[in-house]
Amino acid sequence: MKKVFLFALSLTLLLSLTACGGGSSTTNGEVNVYNWGEYIDEDLLEEFEEETGIKVNYTTYSDNESMYSTLKNGSAEYDVIIPSDYMISRLIEEDMLETIDFDNVPNFANIDDDYKNLDYDPTNEYSVPYMWGVVGIVYNTTMVDYTPTSWDVLWDEDLSGQILMFDNSRDAIGIALKSLGYSYNTTDEAEIIEAVDKLIEQKPLVQAYVMDQIFDKMEAGEAAVGPYYAGDAITMISENPDLAFVFPEEGSNYYVDAMCIPKGAANKENAEAFINFMCEPEVMAANAEEIYYSTPSSAAKELLEDELKDSDIAYPAQEVMDKAEVYVNLPQTVLDLYDEEWIRLKAA
Amino acid sequence: MKKKYLAIPYVVWMAIFVIVPLCLVVGYSLVNPEGQLTLENFKALTQYWTVFATSFRLAIIATAVCLLIGYPIAYWISREGPGVKRIAMIAMMLPMWMNFLLRTYAWMSLLENTGIINTLLANLGVFKLINAVFGTELTYFPMINTPGAVVLGMVYNYLPFMILPIYTVIDKIDTRVIEAAEDLGANGVQVFRKIIFPLSLPGVLSGITMVFIPSVSTFAISKLLGGGMTLLLGDLIEMQFYGNAYNPYLGSAISLVMMVIVLICMAVMNHFGEGEEGAVYF
Numbered sequence: 128m129k130k131v132f133l134f135a136l137s138l139t140l141l142l143s144l145t146a147c148g149g150g151s152s153t154t155n156g157e158v159n160v161y162n163w164g165e166y167i168d169e170d171l172l173e174e175f176e177e178e179t180g181i182k183v184n185y186t187t188y189s190d191n192e193s194m195y196s197t198l199k200n201g202s203a204e205y206d207v208i209i210p211s212d213y214m215i216s217r218l219i220e221e222d223m224l225e226t227i228d229f230d231n232v233p234n235f236a237n238i239d240d241d242y243k244n245l246d247y248d249p250t251n252e253y254s255v256p257y258m259w260g261v262v263g264i265v266y267n268t269t270m271v272d273y274t275p276t277s278w279d280v281l282w283d284e285d286l287s288g289q290i291l292m293f294d295n296s297r298d299a300i301g302i303a304l305k306s307l308g309y310s311y312n313t314t315d316e317a318e319i320i321e322a323v324d325k326l327i328e329q330k331p332l333v334q335a336y337v338m339d340q341i342f343d344k345m346e347a348g349e350a351a352v353g354p355y356y357a358g359d360a361i362t363m364i365s366e367n368p369d370l371a372f373v374f375p376e377e378g379s380n381y382y383v384d385a386m387c388i389p390k391g392a393a394n395k396e397n398a399e400a401f402i403n404f405m406c407e408p409e410v411m412a413a414n415a416e417e418i419y420y421s422t423p424s425s426a427a428k429e430l431l432e433d434e435l436k437d438s439d440i441a442y443p444a445q446e447v448m449d450k451a452e453v454y455v456n457l458p459q460t461v462l463d464l465y466d467e468e469w470i471r472l473k474a475a
Numbered sequence: 476m477k478k479k480y481l482a483i484p485y486v487v488w489m490a491i492f493v494i495v496p497l498c499l500v501v502g503y504s505l506v507n508p509e510g511q512l513t514l515e516n517f518k519a520l521t522q523y524w525t526v527f528a529t530s531f532r533l534a535i536i537a538t539a540v541c542l543l544i545g546y547p548i549a550y551w552i553s554r555e556g557p558g559v560k561r562i563a564m565i566a567m568m569l570p571m572w573m574n575f576l577l578r579t580y581a582w583m584s585l586l587e588n589t590g591i592i593n594t595l596l597a598n599l600g601v602f603k604l605i606n607a608v609f610g611t612e613l614t615y616f617p618m619i620n621t622p623g624a625v626v627l628g629m630v631y632n633y634l635p636f637m638i639l640p641i642y643t644v645i646d647k648i649d650t651r652v653i654e655a656a657e658d659l660g661a662n663g664v665q666v667f668r669k670i671i672f673p674l675s676l677p678g679v680l681s682g683i684t685m686v687f688i689p690s691v692s693t694f695a696i697s698k699l700l701g702g703g704m705t706l707l708l709g710d711l712i713e714m715q716f717y718g719n720a721y722n723p724y725l726g727s728a729i730s731l732v733m734m735v736i737v738l739i740c741m742a743v744m745n746h747f748g749e750g751e752e753g754a755v756y757f
Contacts, residue, residue: 190717192717192718192719192721193717195721196716196717196721199721288588288617294698294703296718296719297719330704333702333704334588334620334702335619335620335702335703335704336702336703336704337702337703340699344587347587347589348589349587349588349589349590459720462719462720463720463722465719465720466714466715466718466719466720466722467522469714469718469719470523470526470706470711470714473703473704473706473710474523474525474526474529474706
């Protein structure tokens with residue numbers, strides 16, 4: 128009897144081990160997509176499966192950095208990832224991306240020239256733009272009695288305890304840098320330290336450092352003001368009409384998220400098929416209407432509902448774009464400094 | 476002899492999921508990104524002593540609160556009849572069937588400035604009363620995003636881990652020992668102080684361990700209830716793995732130092748506990 132029990136136990140253990148091992152291996156008919164959370168119309172995945180017969184394994188991450196760690200650890204295999212601009216240049220520098228065979232992605236022609244050959248991938252060999260947007264300030268018109276025009280609203284003592292701030296170092300330190308008149312991409316140690324000093328000054332006024340929690344807090348009127356991404360701001364405004372969104376006059380961050388194929392992807396051709404599918408104008412339009420981010424294709428933009436197409440949050444005026452700055456990848460020493468300084472702020 | 480084989484799956488499990496990861500942590504903490512042996516990681520973490528201090532302070536407070544609340548509850552349950560015991564156990568275990576993150580999220584909506592508690596108090600006119608009496612302009616009690624909320628989250632989540640071991644130990648105390656003490660003239664207070672409490676110390680010690688260790692290393696609670704304003708060791712470690720710089724080497728070093736400090740604390744406490752127990756028996 129004991130032997131049977133022992134046998135059963137070791138069998139379960141063995142099975143669970145092989146199950147773990149089996150999870151990462153893939154067959155031919157699959158594509159493993161790794162995307163930001165809440166960043167796709169999931170119906171499109173089914174549509175893609177029906178159209179091509181390729182099975183989509185869809186998983187999500189919360190920010191560029193955790194995506195990077197997962198790739199770096201090699202703990203899982205992905206075929207398509209959708210990082211942001213600065214992360215793409217970091218991945219290219221570290222030789223972690225495959226070049227895309229554009230013969231397999233004819234729909235790349237639907238992407239506007241403005242979004243091709245951008246700084247993060249100057250020869251456009253590694254990436255196909257997915258969505259873009261600009262960072263701005265979401266505020267509650269019933270709680271802020273003026274129209275903010277500058278990042279300074281995040282330092283307004285009258286709003287003490289009502290201010291939300293980004294809970295990631297790049298975006299938060301970036302805002303402080305910008306409000307001091309420096310570049311988002313400065314590598315000057317003194318400027319970064321000055322920016323963090325400014326954030327420490329802000330800390331007593333801050334209600335919380337948040338990422339996705341900002342949705343609940345702004346929609347419920349828990350907080351008065353906080354910086355966030357334009358597409359998500361449209362989502363929040365549609366939930367709570369008291370909310371509004373502005374682009375600060377000091378300039379802001381313009382970001383592009385693009386689809387890439389990690390080095391050593393097992394299903395490269397399926398990945399290209401997926402990327403190609405995601406560049407069909409109808410697909411891009413359906414996706415943009417679901418997540419409210421801005422599409423890099425004017426063909427797709429034409430298909431959008433008027434309200435979204437004419438939205439000056441999703442498609443800001445030229446003067447906003449002129450002042451907006453794209454993140455570039457920072458050298459390792461500066462990244463280390465960012466982490467140290469971020470902890471200095473958090474532990475203050 | 477045969478029975479030993481039954482332990483094999485567990486030993487294999489331990490080897491794969493406890494020993495190997497521990498060795499990896501030690502290994503990582505001793506090298507730099509270029510793979511050379513170095514003690515730099517440990518030197519670098521001295522600048523984070525304030526984070527260590529905050530974490531241990533909050534964890535100690537949470538453990539103390541758990542003990543103060545948990546001990547009387549455990550004592551009370553163990554004195555009750557089987558029916559009450561069963562209901563009390565279910566009441567304690569029921570919330571644990573839900574994921575702890577979900578329960579922590581629920582606390583968010585309770586504690587928020589526009590949350591359930593503050594709305595209730597406002598509707599009951601509590602703030603009007605306070606404002607009238609003290610001439611203040613309160614519209615809510617600030618509860619969320621404070622270190623207090625973090626401690627509350629720890630206490631709420633880990634309290635059962637304090638109650639259960641204490642209850643188990645007290646429940647097993649031989650009633651004849653208590654009767655003997657009473658026969659020899661001890662009153663209620665003396666019985667508790669000289670018999671029950673010393674005999675329950677092993678339960679208290681494992682309760683403290685089971686509350687203190689997860690409290691000192693938590694990161695989700697401080698993020699959700701602390702609003703990211705209180706940086707704990709868990710957050711600091713997570714940041715090394717998922718932050719900008721991707722520094723698993725420093726992260727491992729912090730984890731290792733944390734484990735060593737916790738081990739030392741536990742050893743000291745167990746030593747102290749053994750002394751107490753010894754005093755009872757001799």
